[in-house]
Amino acid sequence: MISPEQLFSEALVADSTAVQALIGDRAFELIAPKAFVNDVPAVIYHLETLPTDFAGAFHTGNFVVKCYGGSQKKTDAETVARAVYDRFHAKEITVASGSLGKSFVTQFQSLPPEPETGWAVYLVRVMCLIEGS
Amino acid sequence: MPSAGTGFKEIVINDRSEHFYKNALGESKETLRKFCELMVAGMTKPPPQGSPIAGVHVDPRIKNTKGPGGHNRRSIDFKEGSSGARRGAGGRFIKGSGGGGGGPVFEIFTETGYGGWLDIGTSRMPARPYFAPNFEEAKRKID
Numbered sequence: 027m028i029s030p031e032q033l034f035s036e037a038l039v040a041d042s043t044a045v046q047a048l049i050g051d052r053a054f055e056l057i058a059p060k061a062f063v064n065d066v067p068a069v070i071y072h073l074e075t076l077p078t079d080f081a082g083a084f085h086t087g088n089f090v091v092k093c094y095g096g097s098q099k100k101t102d103a104e105t106v107a108r109a110v111y112d113r114f115h116a117k118e119i120t121v122a123s124g125s126l127g128k129s130f131v132t133q134f135q136s137l138p139p140e141p142e143t144g145w146a147v148y149l150v151r152v153m154c155l156i157e158g159s
Numbered sequence: 160m161p162s163a164g165t166g167f168k169e170i171v172i173n174d175r176s177e178h179f180y181k182n183a184l185g186e187s188k189e190t191l192r193k194f195c196e197l198m199v200a201g202m203t204k205p206p207p208q209g210s211p212i213a214g215v216h217v218d219p220r221i222k223n224t225k226g227p228g229g230h231n232r233r234s235i236d237f238k239e240g241s242s243g244a245r246r247g248a249g250g251r252f253i254k255g256s257g258g259g260g261g262g263p264v265f266e267i268f269t270e271t272g273y274g275g276w277l278d279i280g281t282s283r284m285p286a287r288p289y290f291a292p293n294f295e296e297a298k299r300k301i302d
Contacts, residue, residue: 058282072280074288075295088291090279141276142283149279 030087030156031055031073036121037113038069038091044109045069058094064145067096067106074151085156088132093148100136100146107134107148114152127155188239188263194297195237195265201293202235231271240266 038053039046052068062068074088091110095102113119115131133151140147206229267290269275280286 056280056285062282064282070280070282072286072288074286074291090286090288092279092282094282140281141273142281145282147282 030085030126030154031071033121033124033126033156034071034073034087034089034152034154036123037119037126038071038110040121043113045106045113048106048109064094064098064143065096067102068094069106069110070094087154087156089152089154091150091152092137093150094145098144098146100148103146103148104136107150110150110152114150114154125157127157129154184263190301191263191265192239194301195267197297197300198267198293199235199237201296202289203232205229205232231269231274231277234270234274235267236270237265237267240264 035053035055039049039051048067049069050066052062052066054062054068054070056070056072058068058070069091071089071091074090075086091107093103093106093110095104095106111131111134114129116129118128119126130153131150132153133149135149137147137149139145276284277287278290279288
């Protein structure tokens with residue numbers, strides 16, 4: 027079975043989407059590479075919970091996506107976050123490796139500047155109904 | 160008591176809706192309080208013996224040992240709150256605030272100033288989610 031993280035990552039950087047146009051392949055899991063200095067847009071995501079198993083048929087997963095705009099401007103981070111919102115809110119997404127099922131954005135929030143870096147960041151929380159194997 | 164000459168009985172209606180509303184409000188408040196207690200208990204539970212916390216192991220056999228690290232964990236608490244306050248990830252974070260209408264509101268918070276960042280992570284620090292998993296766990300227990 028393809029991991030939910032892999033499906034989500036594929037959905038983030040799938041070709042011909044507004045997200046992909048902005049971030050290219052810069053969708054990092056958990057943390058950014060050390061070389062990343064927020065001079066280009068990127069997102070960092072992780073799977074927060076995978077709590078519900080409806081008899082093995084479906085799981086719900088909450089993905090947290092932190093969006094960076096490639097600059098110190100909050101508006102640039104917001105642009106990336108809006109693209110992520112449009113990509114996932116009330117959508118049914120299928121990628122090459124499988125289906126992410128139905129997804130909804132449950133949180134869209136501007137955060138204070140990140141403590142270590144001072145970078146502007148937006149948070150988008152996506153709930154997905156992932157089909158089991 | 161029959162009213163004189165009309166043939167109708169007088170019906171007295173006691174409006175007890177306020178009484179029921181107060182009861183329902185009280186019950187809601189108690190359920191929310193219990194929910195918060197469960198969540199906070201889950202979030203402040205010491206790590207299992209042998210877990211590496213800030214690079215040093217905690218020995219629960221030693222009385223009053225809170226162990227290194229865990230500063231955020233010890234600062235997690237809840238209180239009955241007032242609606243309106245809501246802060247970002249860098250400070251106390253408040254979830255579960257009511258949508259107005261005078262319903263009960265409880266706040267779960269940390270006082271370290273970085274509790275929210277631990278929960279969602281930063282570009283340099285992986286997330287260590289503790290809010291949502293304990294929310295789900297408390298929801299499961301309260302059902």
